[in-house]
Amino acid sequence: MQHNSYYQECLFYLHNYGTNLAIISFYMRHDCMREALLHLLNKESPPDVFIEGIFIPSYKSGKLHMLENLLETIDPGLESWGVYLIAACKHLQKKNYYHILYELQQFMKDQVRAAMTCIRFFTEKAKSYTELKERQKWLLKVKDHLKIYLQEVSRSSGRKKIACSFRKKMSAPDVSRHINTVELQMEVTKFLHRCEKSGTLFVGDLPVPTLFGNNQMKIEVACKVMLEGKNIEEGFGIAFRILQDFQLDVAAIYNKVARQLVKQQNYSEIRQLIKCIKESGAADKNDGDNVILSCLKEFDSIPAEELDNLIQDMDSDENKVSK
Numbered sequence: 001m002q003h004n005s006y007y008q009e010c011l012f013y014l015h016n017y018g019t020n021l022a023i024i025s026f027y028m029r030h031d032c033m034r035e036a037l038l039h040l041l042n043k044e045s046p047p048d049v050f051i052e053g054i055f056i057p058s059y060k061s062g063k064l065h066m067l068e069n070l071l072e073t074i075d076p077g078l079e080s081w082g083v084y085l086i087a088a089c090k091h092l093q094k095k096n097y098y099h100i101l102y103e104l105q106q107f108m109k110d111q112v113r114a115a116m117t118c119i120r121f122f123t124e125k126a127k128s129y130t131e132l133k134e135r136q137k138w139l140l141k142v143k144d145h146l147k148i149y150l151q152e153v154s155r156s157s158g159r160k161k162i163a164c165s166f167r168k169k170m171s172a173p174d175v176s177r178h179i180n181t182v183e184l185q186m187e188v189t190k191f192l193h194r195c196e197k198s199g200t201l202f203v204g205d206l207p208v209p210t211l212f213g214n215n216q217m218k219i220e221v222a223c224k225v226m227l228e229g230k231n232i233e234e235g236f237g238i239a240f241r242i243l244q245d246f247q248l249d250v251a252a253i254y255n256k257v258a259r260q261l262v263k264q265q266n267y268s269e270i271r272q273l274i275k276c277i278k279e280s281g282a283a284d285k286n287d288g289d290n291v292i293l294s295c296l297k298e299f300d301s302i303p304a305e306e307l308d309n310l311i312q313d314m315d316s317d318e319n320k321v322s323k
Contacts, residue, residue, distance in 0.1 A: 020045045024053035033063070034070055041080060047087030055088050059100055068107045078108065082166030089113070111149035112168040115178070118142045123210050129192035129201070132208065136189065142182050146175050177245075184245065185211045187238055188221060192228060201228040211242065218246050219253055226257050232269050236276040255294040262295050267306040270295060274313055289314045 007030065015023065020043050027036035036054055039045075058067040071081050078085065085108055092101040098117060105114040122138040153172060170178075188211065195201035201224075209220040222242040229235040243250050254277060261270045274288040292310050295302070302310070 021049045021053050024049060025057075028054060028057050033058070033066065034074075037070055037074060040084075041074070047084050050084040051087055051091050055084075055091065059097075064100065064103070068104075079165065086166050108167065110167045111145040111152070112170050112175075115142045115145035115149075118145065119212050123207070123212055126208055126210075127205060129189055129196050129208055132189045132210070133193040136186060139182050139186055139189075143179055146179050146182075150175055180245065181211050184238070184241060188225060188242075191225060191235060191238055195228040198230075200230065211246075215246065215248060218242060219248055219256075222248065222253055223257050223260070226273070227260055232257075232261075232272045233276055236273075236280075240276075240280055251290055254291050258291045258295050262302065267302070267310065270310065271313055 010026065011023075020039065024036045024039055024045070027033070027039065033054070040050055040054065054067065058064050071078060071085075075081060085104070088104060089101060089108075089110075092098070092104065098120060102114060102117045102121075105117060118138045118141045122132065122135045122142070126132045126135065149170070150172060153175075192201060192208075209217040209224065211218055211221055222239045225235040225239040225242070226232055227235075239253075242248070243253060254273065258270050258273060261267070261273065270291070274291055277288050277291065292314055295310065296307070
């Protein structure tokens with residue numbers, strides 16, 4: 001094709017009068033992807049030329065692997081392509097083409113971003129913990145990506161190496177924390193999935209909260225774990241780890257759970273909650289009393305006998321007298 005006089009004539013015209021995008025598009029139409037890529041590099045064309053002229057036509061025609069192979073052949077370290085690859089990732093994200101994005105991130109060996117995409121696959125629009133249980137494979141992939149990243153960081157730490165400009169970086173302690181969150185989420189999923197199966201947990205239409213959300217969502221998960229088991233004690237251990245790991249407002253969460261138990265008229269479980277708080281070993285002296293005081297302030301409908309039992313559970317005589 002390159003020797004065809006018509007082809008050469010067109011190319012001559014484009015090189016003299018056409019834009020870089022027009023030249024690159026011409027190469028792509030004639031299956032000359034390598035030439036298109038080399039032209040892009042030689043002219044230092046902006047990322048949008050790569051996206052429009054090369055990347056979109058490649059994935060739309062099923063030639064993404066061919067593109068990846070050529071990128072690697074021209075520059076095995078991919079550094080020359082960094083700005084273009086990041087632009088491609090942003091393009092795919094904007095289009096919600098997350099499976100292509102994940103494939104590209106793996107090609108880029110961008111372990112941290114690939115892990116983030118896996119988290120999205122795990123959480124996206126999940127309406128139940130049963131659904132999340134079926135997606136656990138994505139959490140295993142998150143762990144794999146992060147562990148590979150830690151190995152790579154460890155291997156390169158002793159060597160003088162040019163910093164890679166386009167792969168996302170994260171400190172080793174942060175990566176370890178993320179791995180810990182993944183493992184904790186796996187426990188949460190397993191526990192709440194079991195609650196769903198036993199019928200103690202209501203399944204609604206809203207996406208279920210996970211530990212990958214903001215603090216408000218994490219609080220929701222901690223409360224759910226405590227409230228949805230057979231009893232408070234069953235889920236307290238997992239909830240306590242959530243509170244500790246994310247340094248959440250412990251007192252506010254205990255109070256929230258206790259108030260919910262009052263609404264359910266489940267007074268014995270309030271006492272169980274206080275027992276768990278005291279036995280956790282991390283409670284402030286007044287945490288248990290504060291839970292009871294919170295309940296008493298908010299509800300005046302607690303039966304006298306239950307009220308008396310709760311007051312007797314207080315540690316502070318001063319609080320008992322004031323009630």
